[in-house]
Amino acid sequence: MSVRVLFFIFITFTFAHARDCEGTKLNGCCCDLNNNVKEESVAFTAITTNGDALPNGPIIYDKVVTNVGKAYSARSGIFHAPVPGVYSFSFSLMGLHSNPFYMFLYKNNAEITRLYTAGGGRHEVSSNTVYLTLKKGDEVYTKGTEGKKLYASEPYNMFSGVLIKIGSF
Missing domain, CATH: 2.60.120.40 (Jelly Rolls)
Known part of the structure; x- marks a missing residue:
């Protein structure tokens, strides 16, 4: 796999995860200091x-x-x-x-x-x-x-x- 493909996968995952956490924050809930969704x-x-x-x-x-x-x-x-x-x-x-x-x-x-x-x-x-x-x-x-x-x-x-x-x- 090329470096570009790996980089694209990494960026896509990071962006999707951050959006989930930001969306959760907007609803008044639960992200930790690293912007991960807390359980x-x-x-x-x-x-x-x-x-x-x-x-x-x-x-x-x-x-x-x-x-x-x-x-x-x-x-x-x-x-x-x-x-x-x-x-x-x-x-x-x-x-x-x-x-x-x-x-x-x-x-x-x-x-x-x-x-x-x-x-x-x-x-x-x-x-x-x-x-x-x-x-x-x-x-x-x-x-x-x-x-x-x-x-x-x-x-x-x-x-x-x-x-x-x-x-x-």
Whole structure:
């Protein structure tokens, strides 16, 4: 192969790669210092072990099972999106018997969806999954019925999330 052909292949590859990275940068995302597209891994699962009455604020899931990317805070109970993209979030609850309970999933202080258990004389379980388009810095968290208690003797009450696809949509 001639030097010109090799040079042409090299320039074509470099130009195509740089355009992809520049295009990604224009969408507010993820190139490193060498102008290469960065891969981001974000995933967490956390469980609450607190059976006390819930405050008026995010539920604290204190037992962190996994926290790839360190985007979930066990101190605040809040997930902070480190990059823009499509994320999947799941959450579940087990309410105590004779204890009707609502749990809400919020994105930046706006309710997205909710769970409910009626607590009709037995423990009940409820769960939900939602896909959200997030911007960098968006917050996602759960809140429960203030003053109510979760069944926390076993790991039924969990909150998890994963980055599905990076980018601005």
